[in-house]
Amino acid sequence: MDGPDVPVEGAEGGPLAPGGHAVRLGRLAEWARAPGALTEDVLGPDRQRYRATREPVVQERLLGSRLLLRHAVAVAAGTQPHRVTVDRDGRGRPVLRAPEGLDVSISHTADVLVVGVARGRRIGVDVEASDRPLLAPGLAERFCHPQELAELGELPPAARNAALVRLWTLKEAYTKALGVGLAHDFRGLRPRPDPGSGWWLDAAAPGWRLRCDRVLDRFLVARALGPDAP
């Protein structure tokens, strides 16, 4: 079974075994190009959102992440990208209509695209710039557990923002796997390092495993993996 030791991949993987997962990284410059007809097809239910946005980079992220997702799913399922159909649930979470049996998640920031694909379990991914400023007064209190605030207070000031971004990214990956995102109270979550296997959440989320990787020198990519389907 693939566990949290699966790295963030920019290159091909292969078909996923039950319980397996893949996290794929892409750049806008390589993925945000598609011929017009293909664009309509790839965007699916997001066509209107794509047309409504006036910012080219937002359009590019939308299109590029769908192309990367279709590609990653095709590799994971051993099929062709044009056979992949992506929908969204009522809260905006991407849902695969075809092929069946895979869960997916999308994240993007700046020119970086990340998609997660898992077979027979939930997956959530999040990418953030590792220097995203989170030290504004009162901000950490809105998403940190009281124990985390105490631990952050003991860190040297120069290390605090990096620790906050890592916590944020892990928590967001988990809540995206659940499909609720920021509607979840992040203060109730407390990811803790688990030597040898990444991060874990306490009894509130048994069987979940988390991992956070530094990529391209200035981004953090977190993933959250639900327990294996019975």
Ligand SMILES: CC(C)(COP(=O)(O)OP(=O)(O)OC[C@H]1O[C@@H](n2cnc3c(N)ncnc32)[C@H](O)[C@@H]1OP(=O)(O)O)[C@@H](O)C(=O)NCCC(=O)NCCS
């Ligand atoms: C999901 C969410 C956390 C994304 O935050 P973000 O850091 O701005 O963006 P990311 O790049 O990490 O992720 C964006 C992707 O998450 C996915 N997504 C959107 N809603 C999602 C949800 N409820 N669950 C899981 N994934 C979701 C989408 O694929 C989106 O990509 P797209 O815009 O290209 O379609 C945020 O939009 C959210 O919480 N949405 C849920 C709606 C909600 O309840 N909002 C309450 C606001 S207080």
